[in-house]
Amino acid sequence: RGQGSSHSTTTASSSAMRSRSWGAWLGCVAAVPSALCVAAAEEAPTIRPLDLEAFATADDPFRPLGISGLHVGCGLALPAGALNSDVEGIAVPGGGRSSATAPLVAVDVPGASSSSRYFLEHDARLPFPFRAGAFDWVFAEHFVEHVDRAAAVAFLAEARRLLPARRGGVVRLATPDLALYARGLYASADAQSSSPFLEARRAAMTTGPMAGANAHLRAATPAALLNDLFRSYGHLYIYDFDELVAVAAEAGLLAPRGDCVAERSLFNHSSHVPDVAHALDDPVKAYESLYVDLVCGELRYASSKSPPPGSRSGAPEEVPAAAAASGGRSRTPSTSSSSWWFR
Numbered sequence: 001r002g003q004g005s006s007h008s009t010t011t012a013s014s015s016a017m018r019s020r021s022w023g024a025w026l027g028c029v030a031a032v033p034s035a036l037c038v039a040a041a042e043e044a045p046t047i048r049p050l051d052l053e054a055f056a057t058a059d060d061p062f063r064p065l066g067i068s069g070l071h072v073g074c075g076l077a078l079p080a081g082a083l084n085s086d087v088e089g090i091a092v093p094g095g096g097r098s099s100a101t102a103p104l105v106a107v108d109v110p111g112a113s114s115s116s117r118y119f120l121e122h123d124a125r126l127p128f129p130f131r132a133g134a135f136d137w138v139f140a141e142h143f144v145e146h147v148d149r150a151a152a153v154a155f156l157a158e159a160r161r162l163l164p165a166r167r168g169g170v171v172r173l174a175t176p177d178l179a180l181y182a183r184g185l186y187a188s189a190d191a192q193s194s195s196p197f198l199e200a201r202r203a204a205m206t207t208g209p210m211a212g213a214n215a216h217l218r219a220a221t222p223a224a225l226l227n228d229l230f231r232s233y234g235h236l237y238i239y240d241f242d243e244l245v246a247v248a249a250e251a252g253l254l255a256p257r258g259d260c261v262a263e264r265s266l267f268n269h270s271s272h273v274p275d276v277a278h279a280l281d282d283p284v285k286a287y288e289s290l291y292v293d294l295v296c297g298e299l300r301y302a303s304s305k306s307p308p309p310g311s312r313s314g315a316p317e318e319v320p321a322a323a324a325a326s327g328g329r330s331r332t333p334s335t336s337s338s339s340w341w342f343r
Contacts, residue, residue: 045109047090049102050118056129065118068136069276070162072124072155073143078107078117079279082139085128089121125151133164137273139280141174142289145235149247152237156251160260160296168259168297170273174281177290178240181229185222194222200287201225244292253294260296267291272299 055061062068067083074084090107107117122128124140125147138159144152156171163169180197187195194202202225205214217228230238239247245254245262253260263271267286270277272295281291 045107045117048106048108048116050104050106052102052104052120052129055104056131059131060134061130062118062134065116067118069273070128070135070138070159071280072138072140072159073146074119077280078119080117081279083118083120083135085120085122085124087121087123090119124155127158128162130162132161135162136164136169137276138162138169138171139276140172141280141282142176142285144173144244144247145175145238146233148236152247153251156248156253156294160251160253160258160294163296166297168295168299170270170276170296170299171253171260171294172265172270172273172276172280173244173292173294174285174289175239175244176229176235176288178238178243179290180288181226181238182240185226194225197287198222198225201229204284204287239290241290241292244290248294253296258296259300260294261300263293263295265291265293271295272302 062083066081069082071077071079071082071084072086074082074086075088078084078090090105103121105119107119109117120128124143128134140155140159144155147155159171163171181201184195184197184201187197202217202220205228206218214228217225220228229235241262241264248254248260248262249258252258254262265271265277267283267289268277268281269291270293272293277291
């Protein structure tokens with residue numbers, strides 16, 4: 001995924017970022033092996049079209065393939081163990097886009113221990129074309145801020161539909177944390193003096209692939225850095241924990257209408273889907289992110305019979321900027337292919 005956002009809505013900024021010469025990530029970025037982490041081969045993969053209609057009408061089309069979850073707004077990442085989905089199609093060897101052949105494709109990676117990855121070109125503001133209960137988890141990192149609030153409500157309702165009705169599952173969300181930015185803006189008596197958190201933001205946005213586009217941020221005031229969060233990169237709505245909980249409640253996931261509980265989490269950590277957090281949480285985004293697990297159905301009672309601290313019915317726990325920045329284990333990129341690209 002690199003420095004760019006994992007957009008699931010088409011924006012000018014996402015198109016510009018995807019035109020860069022970035023190799024497609026064909027695995028996750030964890031240094032420690034995981035069930036969802038599979039190293040990629042250097043040789044270019046092949047794209048194999050799949051029958052979306054057959055998958056849409058099947059009772060359980062993905063678990064027999066080793067796919068347990070839905071990865072929304074995957075951007076440049078195609079980890080194994082998930083159906084990866086983004087509004088932007090993947091470029092196929094020899095030119096063209098995967099959607100020219102089929103919206104649902106298998107990406108066959110020569111020499112990899114798990115040779116096939118799966119990708120669906122789909123606008124996540126719309127319902128997914130699969131039966132209820134198709135997945136055990138839904139993961140969306142830096143997606144909800146790219147759609148308006150009403151679309152986020154609809155997305156969370158759809159995510160719950162995709163989990164088993166009784167057994168349940170987890171919707172894991174990561175999004176820029178408004179509380180971190182607000183505290184960073186007024187961390188000192190002089191608002192013109194930037195906080196360590198905002199300086200970390202400045203450094204992240206003015207180095208690497210986005211350095212040229214964000215040159216204006218090198219001397220930006222703290223207020224300008226906060227406005228950049230709200231007005232750039234296709235962002236439409238920024239959340240803190242309480243607002244994300246409110247959206248989940250409106251979507252019918254939380255009591256009294258729903259059967260989910262909102263648990264505040266951390267980078268690379270989840271009480272219920274640790275392999276997912278370990279494999280898919282992006283360390284590049286950890287310093288600024290709010291992590292929330294919506295734990296649904298019977299699964300919410302798996303660890304304890306009472307909601308954990310930081311859940312919807314308890315007092316939200318604050319995540320220090322230092323904890324978000326450090327994020328636990330250090331990570332290194334997996335092998336990538338330089339012969340095919342995302343667009």
